[in-house]
Amino acid sequence: MFILKSKAQLEKAIAKARKIRTQVKFISFGVYEVKGTKGNFYKVKCEKNAAGERTISCECLGSERGFVCYHSAAALALHTGLARQRQTA
Numbered sequence: 196m197f198i199l200k201s202k203a204q205l206e207k208a209i210a211k212a213r214k215i216r217t218q219v220k221f222i223s224f225g226v227y228e229v230k231g232t233k234g235n236f237y238k239v240k241c242e243k244n245a246a247g248e249r250t251i252s253c254e255c256l257g258s259e260r261g262f263v264c265y266h267s268a269a270a271l272a273l274h275t276g277l278a279r280q281r282q283t284a
C-alpha cells in the first residue's frame with residue numbers, strides 16, 4: 196500500500212502499464228482487478244484515508260514491499276476517470 200502524493204510517483208508505473216497494455220476490470224467504485232504479466236488478476240483498491248489522502252493497495256508482491264506497481268497505475272487511471280465523472284454528474 197502506498198499514499199499517492201504526486202503524479203511523479205506514478206510516471207514509471209504508468210509508462211509500464213501503457214507498454215504492457217494491461218487489462219483493468221471494474222469490480223466496484225474503488226475496487227478493480229488488473230491483469231498481471233502471467234495472466235492472473237490482482238485486486239487493487241483505491242481509497243481515501245482519514246487524512247483525505249488517496250491510498251492505493253494492490254495484492255501483488257511489489258506493492259506489499261512498497262513499490263508503485265503498474266497494476267496500481269492502471270487501476271488509478273480508471274478510478275480517477277470515474278471519480279471525475281461522478282463529480283460532474
Ligand SMILES: [Zn+2]
Binds near residue numbers: 255256257258267
Ligand atoms: Zn500490483
